[in-house]
Amino acid sequence: MLEDMKSLQEAVVTALGVKREKQSLGYSVGSVDGRDLTETPQNNVLNAMAGKVAGVQISQMDGAAGSSVNIIIRGGNSLNSDNQPLFVIDGVPVANKLNNGFGGADMGNPISDINPNDIENVSILKGPSAAALYGSRAGNGVVLITTKSGSGRKGIGVAVNSSVVMDFPFRYLPIQNEFASGKSGAHVFEESENESWGPELDVGEEWVQWNSNGEPAPLLSYPDRFKDFFQTGYTNTNNIAVNGDYDEGSFRLSVGNMANKGIIPNTDFSRLTIGLNTNYNITNKLRATATINITESGSDNRPIIDGGRTSPVRSLFETGPQVNILDLEQYWIPGSEGILQRKYKEKQNNPYFVVNENPTGFDRNRTVSKLQLDYDVTNNLSMLLRYARDSYEEQQEAIIAYNNYDQINGGYHIRNNFNKENNLDFMMNYQKIFNEDWNITALAGANRMEQKYSYVDNNAGQLVIPMLYTIANGAPGTVSYDSQHFWKVIYGIYGSLSTGYQNKLFLDITARNDWSSTLPIENRSYFYPSVSLSAIVSEMVEMPSYVDLFKFRAGIAQVGNDVAPYSLVPTFGTALDWGTAKSMYMGGLLRNASLKPEISTSSEAGVDISLFNNRLGIEATYYVRANKNQVLPIDLPIESGASSKLINAGLVESRGFELGISTTPIIAGDFRWDLNVNLSRNRTSIKELADGITYFNFTSYSGAELRTYVGGDIGDIYMRPVLTVKDQESAYFGYPVLTGSGLYQADQDVNNLVKIGNFNHDLMLSFQPTFRYKNFSLYANIDWRQGGEFYSNTMMFLGNNGMLEETLSGVSYDEGRPIEDQVKENPEAYFGKWIGGRNAAYGGLPWPGDEANFREEDASFNVGVRESRDAEGNIVYIENLGGATTQWLNPFQAYRYAHRPFPDRNLYSATYVKLREIAVTYQLPTSWLDKISLRSASLSVVGNNLFVWTEAGNGVDPERAFRQTGNRWIQGVEYYNVMPWTGSLGLKLNAEF
Numbered sequence: 001m002l003e004d005m006k007s008l009q010e011a012v013v014t015a016l017g018v019k020r021e022k023q024s025l026g027y028s029v030g031s032v033d034g035r036d037l038t039e040t041p042q043n044n045v046l047n048a049m050a051g052k053v054a055g056v057q058i059s060q061m062d063g064a065a066g067s068s069v070n071i072i073i074r075g076g077n078s079l080n081s082d083n084q085p086l087f088v089i090d091g092v093p094v095a096n097k098l099n100n101g102f103g104g105a106d107m108g109n110p111i112s113d114i115n116p117n118d119i120e121n122v123s124i125l126k127g128p129s130a131a132a133l134y135g136s137r138a139g140n141g142v143v144l145i146t147t148k149s150g151s152g153r154k155g156i157g158v159a160v161n162s163s164v165v166m167d168f169p170f171r172y173l174p175i176q177n178e179f180a181s182g183k184s185g186a187h188v189f190e191e192s193e194n195e196s197w198g199p200e201l202d203v204g205e206e207w208v209q210w211n212s213n214g215e216p217a218p219l220l221s222y223p224d225r226f227k228d229f230f231q232t233g234y235t236n237t238n239n240i241a242v243n244g245d246y247d248e249g250s251f252r253l254s255v256g257n258m259a260n261k262g263i264i265p266n267t268d269f270s271r272l273t274i275g276l277n278t279n280y281n282i283t284n285k286l287r288a289t290a291t292i293n294i295t296e297s298g299s300d301n302r303p304i305i306d307g308g309r310t311s312p313v314r315s316l317f318e319t320g321p322q323v324n325i326l327d328l329e330q331y332w333i334p335g336s337e338g339i340l341q342r343k344y345k346e347k348q349n350n351p352y353f354v355v356n357e358n359p360t361g362f363d364r365n366r367t368v369s370k371l372q373l374d375y376d377v378t379n380n381l382s383m384l385l386r387y388a389r390d391s392y393e394e395q396q397e398a399i400i401a402y403n404n405y406d407q408i409n410g411g412y413h414i415r416n417n418f419n420k421e422n423n424l425d426f427m428m429n430y431q432k433i434f435n436e437d438w439n440i441t442a443l444a445g446a447n448r449m450e451q452k453y454s455y456v457d458n459n460a461g462q463l464v465i466p467m468l469y470t471i472a473n474g475a476p477g478t479v480s481y482d483s484q485h486f487w488k489v490i491y492g493i494y495g496s497l498s499t500g501y502q503n504k505l506f507l508d509i510t511a512r513n514d515w516s517s518t519l520p521i522e523n524r525s526y527f528y529p530s531v532s533l534s535a536i537v538s539e540m541v542e543m544p545s546y547v548d549l550f551k552f553r554a555g556i557a558q559v560g561n562d563v564a565p566y567s568l569v570p571t572f573g574t575a576l577d578w579g580t581a582k583s584m585y586m587g588g589l590l591r592n593a594s595l596k597p598e599i600s601t602s603s604e605a606g607v608d609i610s611l612f613n614n615r616l617g618i619e620a621t622y623y624v625r626a627n628k629n630q631v632l633p634i635d636l637p638i639e640s641g642a643s644s645k646l647i648n649a650g651l652v653e654s655r656g657f658e659l660g661i662s663t664t665p666i667i668a669g670d671f672r673w674d675l676n677v678n679l680s681r682n683r684t685s686i687k688e689l690a691d692g693i694t695y696f697n698f699t700s701y702s703g704a705e706l707r708t709y710v711g712g713d714i715g716d717i718y719m720r721p722v723l724t725v726k727d728q729e730s731a732y733f734g735y736p737v738l739t740g741s742g743l744y745q746a747d748q749d750v751n752n753l754v755k756i757g758n759f760n761h762d763l764m765l766s767f768q769p770t771f772r773y774k775n776f777s778l779y780a781n782i783d784w785r786q787g788g789e790f791y792s793n794t795m796m797f798l799g800n801n802g803m804l805e806e807t808l809s810g811v812s813y814d815e816g817r818p819i820e821d822q823v824k825e826n827p828e829a830y831f832g833k834w835i836g837g838r839n840a841a842y843g844g845l846p847w848p849g850d851e852a853n854f855r856e857e858d859a860s861f862n863v864g865v866r867e868s869r870d871a872e873g874n875i876v877y878i879e880n881l882g883g884a885t886t887q888w889l890n891p892f893q894a895y896r897y898a899h900r901p902f903p904d905r906n907l908y909s910a911t912y913v914k915l916r917e918i919a920v921t922y923q924l925p926t927s928w929l930d931k932i933s934l935r936s937a938s939l940s941v942v943g944n945n946l947f948v949w950t951e952a953g954n955g956v957d958p959e960r961a962f963r964q965t966g967n968r969w970i971q972g973v974e975y976y977n978v979m980p981w982t983g984s985l986g987l988k989l990n991a992e993f
Contacts, residue, residue, distance in 0.1 A: 674770040
């Protein structure tokens with residue numbers, strides 16, 4: 001945290017790198033000091049920002065080091081994009097994206113290439129008022145990163161940072177270990193099944209098992225398969241920087257290295273960075289600045305997290321409790337190495353096989369560079385010319401070994417990505433003070449932005465020779481080739497005028513016009529302005545002495561946004577060869593040659609208050625943002641030759657508030673307590689869509705419908721409810737209508753969909769307290785997110801597979817009374833649920849008739865009525881309430897049809913509290929440092945995520961309520977994204993010479 005008390009009069013970096021006094025701004029800008037980003041070591045700078053700026057939601061997508069991190073500023077703004085903000089490093093716009101999946105693995109954000117130790121500070125421009133000058137990509141906000149330079153201390157200095165952090169799994173999703181594999185009922189062992197509804201373990205039953213040499217052996221439980229499989233990981237980070245400041249200029253050269261071993265065996269992540277930041281005074285008026293940052297990052301093996309059969313997490317959860325996972329550690333069948341994996345059933349992969357023989361990795365080389373010339377024409381007028389480039393090459397590789405469950409003959413997938421963006425800027429800046437009352441800052445500039453992205457993607461669906469992983473080894477007819485090239489150019493001119501009167505009133509006006517190559521000629525020019533006002537009320541009217549600053553601010557702005565390249569005309573893709581002939585296809589999406597740019601209009605108002613000699617600072621903002629001309633796909637009749645068409649339609653509106661508090665509650669002698677608090681809420685709704693379109697569908701998965709109707713909020717979750725008797729005259733009105741087999745069924749009438757939740761949090765609250773006593777300090781970052789829901793498809797499958805404690809027995813009932821009487825007395829307690837259990841001890845009922853001779857007491861049933869017809873053809877209902885007319889089921893069937901079709905059974909609260917960071921630091925005394933010629937040194941004990949509390953309490957992390965599909969992340973639906981909760985604990989050393 002900052003050494004000095006925070007003041008609302010501090011200088012912050014704003015659009016185009018211009019430094020402004022914070023009190024002069026008519027919009028909200030969040031800021032994070034570089035020291036706050038390195039309190040604890042992080043492998044992604046976004047993780048270090050979590051909870052530290054109001055209105056900014058940062059979520060880690062999965063539990064592995066190097067995983068993608070989602071950053072959303074003031075809620076999602078677009079229905080089709082990933083809503084990630086623009087990142088600018090020292091004036092260089094850099095590429096980042098959320099959707100970076102490959103081969104079922106998460107390859108992480110490209111922004112993770114940044115070395116946190118190189119960052120001086122971060123400014124977050126939250127709305128269009130702050131970001132309008134950056135053009136099309138600023139609609140989702142801008143994250144401005146200023147790196148450290150060598151200026152500030154004459155001579156040569158050296159800084160060394162080193163840390164070692166151990167990553168340990170400390171909480172696993174709880175499962176039952178009392179019943180073995182099977183699904184046909186009690187005392188029926190079926191080791192080939194993924195379900196665990198079979199015989200009871202540890203009670204003396206003997207069955208032939210996969211490794212018992214054909215002889216019956218006792219069924220024993222092995223409850224520690226997760227602890228046995230996962231391992232303690234570690235992250236080692238080292239950084240050294242040399243800086244120099246002399247009369248003609250300054251420089252800073254840094255080298256950093258981070259190496260991680262994952263908690264999943266044979267997984268890793270690494271990053272090597274080299275950064276050089278220099279400036280030189282060529283003359284008294286001409287200055288040159290050059291920066292270059294080179295990063296090599298990669299992994300030999302990223303965890304598969306898409307929930308497929310090659311996911312080690314899914315393999316573990318579908319391993320029967322009677323299997324000792326350590327017996328599978330030798331994963332090749334002796335004598336058939338490379339050909340046959342050793343596993344106990346055909347329906348799944350050996351988890352050791354998938355992590356060792358199916359590696360999915362990447363190697364990314366990135367360069368971010370800038371060359372800038374500043375020239376002072378006069379004392380008031382300056383010019384800037386800047387060339388900036390961000391480029392990276394990335395190779396992604398996925399290996400599938402022979403005998404893999406999904407690809408029995410293996411496979412090989414390789415993809416090469418190339419991304420480059422060049423920006424050329426020319427700016428003129430004029431500053432003048434008139435009559436000591438007025439000051440004016442005027443800026444005008446022009447920008448040319450060019451983006452090029454290409455890839456070559458080759459995939460062999462089968463291999464000819466085992467363990468030879470090349471495309472040339474692909475079996476004929478199974479190899480697909482794809483390559484694409486994207487090119488985009490935007491020309492922009494922009495200007496701003498800022499004027500202040502007596503440091504009391506400030507007015508900012510900006511304007512920009514862009515011409516985009518991705519839009520049709522008649523629509524490719526789009527203009528957007530902004531205006532904001534700041535009034536220092538405390539300088540205008542007399543206020544109590546404890547008021548240091550009272551400021552009112554307000555602004556309104558627009559930002560335009562173009563479309564992706566080649567959205568106007570059809571494009572073709574390649575398919576598998578047809579013999580020796582090449583085949584191509586046109587996708588089902590019909591392009592539109594008349595698209596218009598999206599326009600985002602934002603307005604905000606707020607106050608900044610400083611009290612008690614800057615001991616208490618308050619920033620509060622309310623904002624409204626509307627985004628129109630959304631580019632949406634609409635469904636078309638299949639007879640048209642296409643399935644959908646791109647159109648401009650829709651109006652999306654976001655509303656919310658932000659509250660930031662910085663305070664120093666206590667200063668007493670050598671003790672000091674600083675505290676930052678951030679509170680925010682956002683809701684985004686769809687106000688309009690095209691004629692005839694009533695909702696926008698985000699995804700449909702396992703019965704969960706993530707769709708938003710006009711007038712509804714983005715994040716709404718719907719489902720089809722249990723089908724019930726609709727005849728109000730019937731004695732069974734409202735009773736579930738079962739199938740002829742006695743199973744619950746969903747109401748397929750789309751008009752009867754019911755809303756069951758929304759994945760957005762109601763409030764986001766975070767705290768960063770810092771306690772200091774003499775040379776000791778304690779820092780913590782606590783993140784609390786309240787409200788919202790998510791659908792866990794993992795919990796649905798674990799329940800379906802009998803792995804949860806709740807699957808042991810159904811709803812409770814009084815064994816001394818007829819069940820049908822209890823249902824009729826209190827139907828709401830039983831409707832939609834199942835009655836019964838795995839055996840008599842767990843509520844199972846005796847089977848009637850002949851089945852009682854060969855079945856144990858595990859009879860169960862779904863509650864409701866079955867539809868039939870009488871002799872006249874009238875609908876009559878047969879009771880399925882536990883009496884003589886009941887259709888009895890085994891526990892697997894009863895539970896499955898009471899839960900699997902209905903997502904609300906697995907809808908959970910997204911409320912959680914996390915201790916994201918904690919650090920105890922000791923600053924070595926100056927008297928010690930002088931003896932060893934050190935300028936400063938500190939030693940810290942650090943920890944991350946050492947405490948997590950969730951309202952759901954089911955072991956699923958709500959922060960990871962995302963599902964990876966292809967290369968996209970879908971929020972609100974979670975599917976086997978349940979790696980163990982992992983805490984980190986380690987040591988960090990900082991020293992400066």
